[in-house]
Amino acid sequence: MFTNNCGDGSVWVELRNSDNVPIDSKSTPDGGTFTFDDVDDGDYTVVPYAPAGCGPTPYPGGAPVTVEGADVLGVAVGTVTVYSIWGVVTGCAAGEGNGLNGVRVDLDIDTDDLDYSATNTTKDIEQDGQFFFQYLPATDGYTLTVTPPEGCQIADPTIEVDLSEGDVSDVSFALETVPSPPPGPSGSLGFLGPFGSVASFGSMASFGS
Known part of the structure; x- marks a missing residue:
């Protein structure tokens, strides 16, 4: 039917x-x-x-x-209305607000009516850092997840998308560069004395009987 x-x-x-x-x-x-x-x-x-x-x-x-x-x-087969998702990944090595290519973005949905997943990688379409998922059934419940490359991070890597009313073209993931660790202590390490202070010995003492 x-x-x-x-x-x-x-x-x-x-x-x-x-x-x-x-x-x-x-x-x-x-x-x-x-x-x-x-x-x-x-x-x-x-x-x-x-x-x-x-x-x-x-x-x-x-x-x-x-x-x-x-x-x-x-x-049983049929047809349904379909829409598309467009978005961009910015930041990190590309600089704040600039599109970043080569970043993985995953799409997932698991509802009573639809169980589907797909993967895309950002690239230069009309600008750097863009991704798109085309011709998806018009429904709510889609989740997009970005995987930051090495040296990049994002506080919340997921965005929920509702396609029930039309195309969604304003999805944006803004990555940040992972901060460098603070420098360690400088100088030489002395010997910790019995009372918690640092003691330094220049010569070796000899104790007889």
């Missing part, structure tokens, strides 16, 4: 083989059913061809199906 939660009308529902190559397709209306006949045993994926601004469900790759000598019933 196909459920359209992104726009109106019919979409093409594709049957793809294990190489992700479409081998059959059906035009299916919202709430309609589809059937692929004479399918050989093997692993397949059923994917609705989502129009612009929409993504498939199950997200991200459609519904996996294994055919083993019998009909497979009850496969």
